[in-house]
Amino acid sequence: MSQESPRELLDQILQQPDNDERPSKSQLKREMQALQTLGEQIIAMTPGERARFPLSDDMLAAVEETSRIRSHEGRRRHMQYIGKLMRREDLAAIRAVHDEIEQETLRRDHAFHRLEKWRDRLVDEGDAAVEAFVADYPHADRQALRQLIRNAQRERAQDKPPASSRKLFKLIRDTAGL
Numbered sequence: 001m002s003q004e005s006p007r008e009l010l011d012q013i014l015q016q017p018d019n020d021e022r023p024s025k026s027q028l029k030r031e032m033q034a035l036q037t038l039g040e041q042i043i044a045m046t047p048g049e050r051a052r053f054p055l056s057d058d059m060l061a062a063v064e065e066t067s068r069i070r071s072h073e074g075r076r077r078h079m080q081y082i083g084k085l086m087r088r089e090d091l092a093a094i095r096a097v098h099d100e101i102e103q104e105t106l107r108r109d110h111a112f113h114r115l116e117k118w119r120d121r122l123v124d125e126g127d128a129a130v131e132a133f134v135a136d137y138p139h140a141d142r143q144a145l146r147q148l149i150r151n152a153q154r155e156r157a158q159d160k161p162p163a164s165s166r167k168l169f170k171l172i173r174d175t176a177g178l
Contacts, residue, residue: 007034007095035091036083039063041098043082049101054093059085111178119169123152133172140175 023031042050043066050063062082069075086094122129126149134140148171151164 032080032083032087035086036079038094038098039082039086040079042094045101052101053097054090056085056089059089108178111176112173115169115172115176115178118172119165122149122168122172123156123165126153137175141171144171 042053042055043063055063059082062078062085066075066078066082069078118129118133122133122145127146130142130145130149133145134142145168148164148168152162152168154160155162155164
């Protein structure tokens with residue numbers, strides 16, 4: 001039996017024809033599990049991200065209440081309740097906002113990976129990489145960059161914790177405007 005992702009199940013829910021044929025009990029359970037999973041993902045988001053969703057007052061209250069539940073069984077039942085509330089929500093709008101937040105997260109992660117590669121390249125190559133970095137980011141503080149690179153190379157050679165590498169990453173991040 002193949003496992004479908006919650007996103008695929010939500011697509012099926014949204015694209016179901018309105019005919020008289022009842023879905024199977026197993027299909028209903030899969031759909032409810034997909035809604036519950038989407039609810040769990042919404043709960044796991046930051047309050048700022050959560051505020052972007054078009055949620056009803058009941059759903060918002062249930063999401064807020066989740067943080068106060070400590071019992072494992074109580075939390076499981078509450079997640080089922082959230083899945084039930086999700087049935088009454090505008091799933092297409094919620095999914096659109098969810099996809100938008102996921103895309104923003106992916107873009108931010110790619111940007112951070114790009115900056116990490118710059119940091120590694122700067123520490124490995126030294127002055128040659130500094131010139132390339134300054135060509136891409138002309139407003140970079142060249143002196144601070146070189147000093148942090150030297151300190152990071154020294155820390156790496158002495159097997160010390162990478163404090164200067166972290167500082168170098170912060171400088172690169174601030175220079176790139178992220």
